[in-house]
Amino acid sequence: MLIIVLKIIIPFLVIMQLLPLLIWLERKGAAYIQDRRGPNRAAILGVRLGGVVHSLADVVKLIFKEDIFPTNANKFIYTIAPFIAMAVACVTFAVIPWASPLEWKGSAFSLQAVDLNVGILYIFAIGSMGVYGIMLAGWGSNNKYSLLGGLRASAQMISYELTLSLSVVGVLIFAGSLELNTIVQNQGSNLLSWNVIRQPLGCLLFVVSAFAETNRLPFDLPEAEAELVAGYHVEYSSLKFALFFMAEYANMIVASALIATLFFGGWQVPFVSTETLRTYAQPIAYYSVLGLGLFSVAAGWFLVRRKHKVVYHDARDYETKVLGFPALLVGLALIAGQILYGPLPLGETGSQVAAAAFQFGAFLAKILFFCWVFIWVRWTLPRFRYDQLMKLGWRVMLPLALLNVVVTAGIYLWF
Numbered sequence: 001m002l003i004i005v006l007k008i009i010i011p012f013l014v015i016m017q018l019l020p021l022l023i024w025l026e027r028k029g030a031a032y033i034q035d036r037r038g039p040n041r042a043a044i045l046g047v048r049l050g051g052v053v054h055s056l057a058d059v060v061k062l063i064f065k066e067d068i069f070p071t072n073a074n075k076f077i078y079t080i081a082p083f084i085a086m087a088v089a090c091v092t093f094a095v096i097p098w099a100s101p102l103e104w105k106g107s108a109f110s111l112q113a114v115d116l117n118v119g120i121l122y123i124f125a126i127g128s129m130g131v132y133g134i135m136l137a138g139w140g141s142n143n144k145y146s147l148l149g150g151l152r153a154s155a156q157m158i159s160y161e162l163t164l165s166l167s168v169v170g171v172l173i174f175a176g177s178l179e180l181n182t183i184v185q186n187q188g189s190n191l192l193s194w195n196v197i198r199q200p201l202g203c204l205l206f207v208v209s210a211f212a213e214t215n216r217l218p219f220d221l222p223e224a225e226a227e228l229v230a231g232y233h234v235e236y237s238s239l240k241f242a243l244f245f246m247a248e249y250a251n252m253i254v255a256s257a258l259i260a261t262l263f264f265g266g267w268q269v270p271f272v273s274t275e276t277l278r279t280y281a282q283p284i285a286y287y288s289v290l291g292l293g294l295f296s297v298a299a300g301w302f303l304v305r306r307k308h309k310v311v312y313h314d315a316r317d318y319e320t321k322v323l324g325f326p327a328l329l330v331g332l333a334l335i336a337g338q339i340l341y342g343p344l345p346l347g348e349t350g351s352q353v354a355a356a357a358f359q360f361g362a363f364l365a366k367i368l369f370f371c372w373v374f375i376w377v378r379w380t381l382p383r384f385r386y387d388q389l390m391k392l393g394w395r396v397m398l399p400l401a402l403l404n405v406v407v408t409a410g411i412y413l414w415f
Helices: 002-033 053-064 075-095 119-127 130-140 144-166 169-175 180-187 200-213 238-263 274-279 281-305 319-341 347-378 386-414
Strands: 102-104 107-109
Touching: 002 053, 002 075, 002 238, 002 347, 053 238, 075 119, 075 130, 075 238, 102 347, 119 144, 119 180, 119 238, 130 144, 130 238, 144 200, 144 386, 169 180, 169 200, 169 386, 180 238, 200 238, 200 386, 238 347, 274 281, 274 347, 281 319, 281 347
Parallel strands: none
Antiparallel strands: 102 107
16 A cells, blocks of 8 residues: 555656756756856855755745735636646656566566556546646636636647647557557667657657647747736736646646657666666666766865856855765765675665666656756747647648658558
8 A cells, every 4th residue: 555655656756856946947047048147146044056046935935925816706716727737737647657667476566656558548638638727717817818828728739639649649559559658668778669760750749749738938829928918827826826837847747758758768778678777787786876976076076176257255155165065975975885885785676676766767867858858949939929829730730640640550551
């Protein structure tokens, strides 16, 4: 029972831990793309940590901000809409596998919250409910700008859901299953067998549709501030606004996880099979920890020795040393522990757990990479006009998705 609870809680905790990191990455990434410094003022005891404290400051600000309720709004619908948006984003992650199944007590133990044989259908079914949160927010606020944002969101998400679902059909044909774990195992550890190589058009269509489904630029018409002030959430404040804000990033994490799972090998480590990881788990773990220690020592030494080009005459002048000394100590401790004790005996179960940890690390790295792609695109491309958005979805992407299905099915039957 405890293991089942942990399997349910861990994906939720992964999303919640990645949220503040992505918010910080968004703000700093936007700053560097626009050639400015970004957030660097919020501090705890004078230590700013390169702007990381701003994420905590945002949480505190939103908690204590006044929760305004519009006079003529529908109280129940207005209140429940942000909870629907956040719940849908978190529940969708439940069927995504984050490592190879373990062999435990004579049976396979899947490392995902729920192992469904129709996992991809579950994702599309639950994901399609996300439009209700946005639409109800726009209608329940009793505000014309909110309503227009909700209408735009519903039209946009319904239009691009067709392409999103059709772009995956080629992947399902190759895998012969709707189960996400089977799709990942079908791709293997060889990069040439990943679906991004076998289904390049399907991958491109899925990524573009994922941008539209998450309402990120250049598809952020539902909250276009130049036209709709802030769109469907213009009347929200305090924690209700925070839920919409977090739901956007949670959807971005889920979309990145799906892109990695369906087209980039999921939890597969490039060129290293699950059997190899389990066979050589002990030396791989040993050298991985040793490498982490060396990296920590090098990073700590760099931070301690770093000299600022500008003298601020405040805590910023020494905060690199505040980070550098702990990094040095942790790195030296890891290196000393590995040298003194050597490779630790793992056993069969330990080897499987270690291999799963490596695969989870690879999967997390892929998720973070695609999250950065979302951020990169947002601060690079301009927003589409509404007619351009609809024309792209119905006249370009939908016919291409149908063509991809027909060509893939024909090639599969031929060979």
